Amino acid sequence: MKFLYSDTQDYVDPQYDFLTDSSPANRERYWHDQYAHEIMDQAPYDGLLISMSAIRKADGVAASKVRYSTAEEQRLLREGARRFLRFGGPKYRDLMLMGDCGAFAYVEHPEPAYKPDDVVEFYLDAEVTHGVSPDHIIFACDAANPPVSDVPEDIRRRYEITLENARVFRKLVRKEGDDFEPIGPVQGWSPKSMAEAAAALVKMGYDYLAIGGLVPLKVPAIKEVLQAIRAKVGMRPKLHLLGFAKADHIGEFTGYGITSFDSTSPLIRAFKDKESNYYLDNGRGGLDYYTAIRVPQAWENARLMRGVKRGLFDAEDLKMREERTLRTLREYDQKKRSAEETLDAVMDYSQFLVRGDGSGATAQDKALASMRERVQRTxxxxxxxxxxxxxxRTAGVEVIIFRGSNRNKRRGFHNLGVYHRHVQKTLEKK
Structure with missing residues (x-):
């Protein structure tokens, strides 16, 4: 089972100065920064997934979803994605480079943003190893398996569009000489309809299927879908789980013949989860999760500045507390401070993040007590x-500090490495 990370132009400055919170004056983000597979000892994933909607503007795709400039898109397609992502050479040549359309970006649109011929051309130019046909997401999965006559027209249309696109896409890829392995996307409104879609894709000639629409589903529902698909098409076709949000439960899916899955969860949780920001192997076959210690930049944090403007906080006082918290954390790391002293310093500053949120005193006190408990454990x-x-090894205590992209993404890269090893160990036990 291969773990793929979905590229979202995530890189960090290897020369970043944590003490001054600054990069070299001549820094150019892409050219001087490093991707996770460059800054880590080894790639923290088995491959990368690139999404067309993150790279190419199109009708129906919100501008906020496009992560590449036009110049970057052109260079990626001119050079190939491996060279652009610095994911080539002997070290990475055996790792997967999958392409999909990033259907989340146009989910509200009546039609997929890209036609099969455009997608095939994009994959060929990007030089992917595997490419998913353009699909249209269906987020309704009813375990009661309602008949097609009871399904809303929009859902039926998405189902038909996905299969028709796959039919055209498979022919186009074959015509181009099968330069990459085509993957048929499975969408549906129920386990049964998804199984029937899988069977139709296999009949078209697909040996690799990508199961979509899984993001909102709970683990039992995903298992029902996989059971239905395997019962219909057997164990021969390879399966990929698209946007697998339940990555922490991957050990529960080893019996379904999953070939690969993609997830951004380990990196995203580093800075979007309220509690579980730092992953660590617990030595018992699982992972432990720790809360990162929030030390925002006082004069740049929107919530703190709102408090200053409302007259609740003093800007100079906040800056003094910020600097004291950072200094105390670093001294604690050097064993010059006790855990209790450091906890008090952290909470003395962190309280303002809660006190300025507009909730009542009781709710604020409860939130601070919970925060103190989690920070104390960390x-x-x-x-x-x-x-x-x-x-x-290189960032030390800075990696546990929730503050700015260069710390937060480093923590995310660390999480990817821990999670990748966790997946490998999980598979070794099976």
């Missing part, structure tokens, strides 16, 4: 000291 366990990855 400080006492010192998880960054237990990890020998390239990020933790």
């Amino acid at each position: 400080l006492e366990d010192r998880p960054w000291k237990s990890c020998s990855c390239a990020i933790c």
Whole structure:
């Protein structure tokens, strides 16, 4: 089972100065920064997934979803994605480079943003190893397996569009000499309809299927879908799980013949999860999760500045507390401060993030008590000291500090590495 990471132009500045929170004056983001597979000792995934909607503007795709400039898109297609992502050469040549259309970006649109011939041309130019036909997401999965006559017209149309696109796409790829492995996307409104879609794709000549629409589903529902598909098409076709949001449960899916899955969860949780920001192997076959310690830049944090404008906080006082918190954390890392002293310093500053949120005093006190408990665990366990990855070796305590992209994405890269090893260990046990 291969773990793929979906590229979203995530890289960090290897020369970033944590003490001054600054990059070299001559830094150019793409050219001087490094992707996770460059800054880590080894790639923290088995391959990359690139989405057409993140690279190419199109009708129906919100501008906020496009991560590439026009110049970057042109260079990627001119050079090939491996060279653009610096994911080529002997070190990475055996790792997968999958393409899909990024259907989330046009989910509200009545039609997919890209036609099969455009997608095939894009994949050929990008030089992907595997490419998913343009699909249209269906987010309704009813375990009761309602008949097609009871299904809304929009859902039926998405189902038909996905299959018709796959039919055209397969012919086009064959005509181009099968330069990449085509993958048929499975969409449906129920386990039964998804199984029937899978059977139709296999009949078209697909040996690799990508199961879509899984993001909102809970683990039992995903298992029902996979059971129905395997019962219909057997174990021969390879399966990929698109946008698998339940990555922490991957050990429960080893019996379904999953070939690959993609997830951004380990990186995203580094800075979007309220509690589980730092991953660590617990030595018992699972993962432990720690809360990163929030030390925002006082004069740049929107919530703190709103409090200043409302007269609740003093800007100079906030800056003093910010600097004291950072200094105390670094001294704690050097064993010059106790955990209790450090916890008090952290909470003395963090309280303002809660006090300015507009909720009542009781709710604020409850939130602060919960935060103190989680931060105390992080400080006492010192998880960054237990990890020998390239990020933790070089960044040290900075990796556990929730502050700015260069720290937060480093923590995300660390999480990818921990998660990748977790997947490998899980498979070794089966």
